[in-house]
Amino acid sequence: MSFPMTAMIDIADAKKTFTMHLQGGIELPVVSGVTFHVNPGECVVLSGPSGAGKSSILKMIFGNYRCDSGRIGIRHRGAVVDLATAEPRQVLNIRRSTIGYVSQFLRAVPRVATIDVVAEPLIVNGLARAEAQARAGELLHRLNIPERLWQLPPATFSGGEQQRVNIARGFISDLPILLLDEPTASLDAANRAVVVELVAEKKRQGVAMVAIVHDDEIRHLIADRIVDVTSFAAAA
Amino acid sequence: MADLDSLENDQPLLVSESLSKSYGRIAACRDVSFSLYPGEVLAIVGESGSGKSTLLQMLSGQLAPSAGQVSYRMRDGVTRDLTSLGEAERRFLFRTDWGFVHQDPAQGLRMAVSAGANVGERLMAVGWNHYGRIRDTASDWLTRVEIDIARIDDAPRTYSGGMRQRLQIARNLVTEPRLVFMDEPTGGLDVSVQARLLDLVRSLVAELHLAVIIVTHDLAVARLLSHRVMVMKGGRVIETGLTDQVLDDPREPYTQLLVSSILPP
Numbered sequence: 001m002s003f004p005m006t007a008m009i010d011i012a013d014a015k016k017t018f019t020m021h022l023q024g025g026i027e028l029p030v031v032s033g034v035t036f037h038v039n040p041g042e043c044v045v046l047s048g049p050s051g052a053g054k055s056s057i058l059k060m061i062f063g064n065y066r067c068d069s070g071r072i073g074i075r076h077r078g079a080v081v082d083l084a085t086a087e088p089r090q091v092l093n094i095r096r097s098t099i100g101y102v103s104q105f106l107r108a109v110p111r112v113a114t115i116d117v118v119a120e121p122l123i124v125n126g127l128a129r130a131e132a133q134a135r136a137g138e139l140l141h142r143l144n145i146p147e148r149l150w151q152l153p154p155a156t157f158s159g160g161e162q163q164r165v166n167i168a169r170g171f172i173s174d175l176p177i178l179l180l181d182e183p184t185a186s187l188d189a190a191n192r193a194v195v196v197e198l199v200a201e202k203k204r205q206g207v208a209m210v211a212i213v214h215d216d217e218i219r220h221l222i223a224d225r226i227v228d229v230t231s232f233a234a235a236a
Numbered sequence: 237m238a239d240l241d242s243l244e245n246d247q248p249l250l251v252s253e254s255l256s257k258s259y260g261r262i263a264a265c266r267d268v269s270f271s272l273y274p275g276e277v278l279a280i281v282g283e284s285g286s287g288k289s290t291l292l293q294m295l296s297g298q299l300a301p302s303a304g305q306v307s308y309r310m311r312d313g314v315t316r317d318l319t320s321l322g323e324a325e326r327r328f329l330f331r332t333d334w335g336f337v338h339q340d341p342a343q344g345l346r347m348a349v350s351a352g353a354n355v356g357e358r359l360m361a362v363g364w365n366h367y368g369r370i371r372d373t374a375s376d377w378l379t380r381v382e383i384d385i386a387r388i389d390d391a392p393r394t395y396s397g398g399m400r401q402r403l404q405i406a407r408n409l410v411t412e413p414r415l416v417f418m419d420e421p422t423g424g425l426d427v428s429v430q431a432r433l434l435d436l437v438r439s440l441v442a443e444l445h446l447a448v449i450i451v452t453h454d455l456a457v458a459r460l461l462s463h464r465v466m467v468m469k470g471g472r473v474i475e476t477g478l479t480d481q482v483l484d485d486p487r488e489p490y491t492q493l494l495v496s497s498i499l500p501p
Contacts, residue, residue, distance in 0.1 A: 019487075059484070066485055088477055089276070111435050
């Protein structure tokens with residue numbers, strides 16, 4: 001089976017099992033036979049009930065969870081790299097210049113101002129601080145984070161505000177792949193609409209996205225294709 | 237920010253090959269191999285007696301291995317076996333291109349001389365002799381580690397634990413080393429003081445593109461600072477990988493035990 005050369009993500013027969021050594025070594029099958037691909041400019045939404053393995057698949061694509069077998073093909077700087085077997089250094093390179101991850105929760109670094117939390121991915125990739133901060137400000141503005149909060153660390157913000165800071169940080173970079181783990185979970189209608197807009201813009205820029213979205217309406221608005229994760233349920 | 241992919245960074249800075257140390261019949265450290273690249277932060281985790289401190293001593297040339305070798309790419313680009321270095325060369329490396337942050341600041345500082353002299357001493361050791369420039373650079377570094385310049389003439393024995401540790405860091409970084417060894421740098425500090433120190437170390441490491449080998453038993457420290465982690469037990473490396481991978485998806489029984497022992501925040 002071969003997918004178009006243009007696929008940004010090409011997963012073939014990936015499998016993940018947890019072995020719980022502290023619980024007498026029981027095996028917890030998570031997913032197996034995970035096979036799908038994502039083209040540039042396409043948003044694939046993973047569907048299935050809680051516990052079906054949606055987040056685990058996202059973590060496997062990010063290299064956060066290891067695969068037992070199979071392949072996680074990622075197009076990185078023009079070549080395909082199998083993330084399932086890549087060296088740590090290579091995974092870090094891929095995360096810096098190819099794959100972004102927008103999680104539900106902000107892992108805030110104490111004492112860093114919101115504007116810098118958002119600008120950091122651009123600065124890491126070599127953009128001048130002033131320019132990176134200007135772009136961060138634009139995004140925070142769109143996501144309705146008032147300017148008086150920008151110089152404060154986000155640790156004390158409300159859950160919804162923190163999530164918007166996280167979204168701004170995730171969407172600011174020009175990475176060709178974005179993984180979205182419930183990006184609209186605790187947002188109000190106005191901010192959900194902003195996220196839908198941001199996703200549409202990324203599509204126009206050719207970004208390949210994989211998303212987990214529980215809200216039916218949002219899913220409808222952003223999904224180009226739905227991959228049902230229950231078909232990858234590992235035989236228990 | 238330097239580009240991690242550039243040619244310069246494609247060569248390892250330090251390579252450990254089958255490093256072992258035994259004391260009589262007791263093997264403190266067995267067969268440890270890895271490569272460290274410029275700008276990379278490696279955490280060595282494990283409990284007391286796991287061999288992590290012995291390993292750090294060998295990696296930093298302070299303890300001769302029973303077997304194996306450590307090689308280091310010097311500033312001139314030539315990679316040298318540490319044991320082939322003469323005493324003077326090794327000392328020079330320690331004063332210039334390397335730093336070593338001890339758990340107890342009293343081991344890394346001179347407690348009775350002023351903070352400014354503690355920082356300036358390293359500059360003098362590499363040939364600086366202009367008093368004004370040394371003092372300016374020392375004050376600059378005290379500011380960077382968030383020590384009030386008004387305290388520059390005070391001796392570190394009048395400092396709090398957190399300040400001493402920050403001073404030790406300034407003393408180590410003033411010569412712009414490429415590699416810094418850290419042995420439980422937040423070990424004896426209060427939690428709030430730890431957070432401030434970790435945050436400071438994290439930003440300095442990124443800004444200066446430092447390679448760091450940090451020994452810690454605290455997985456939260458490893459998560460915050462390191463790119464990669466090596467888990468040690470009984471003198472062996474039992475698991476290694478990207479830090480978030482090892483901590484979120486630990487494979488070995490012992491690593492699972494360590495991770496499950498962390499109190500939730």
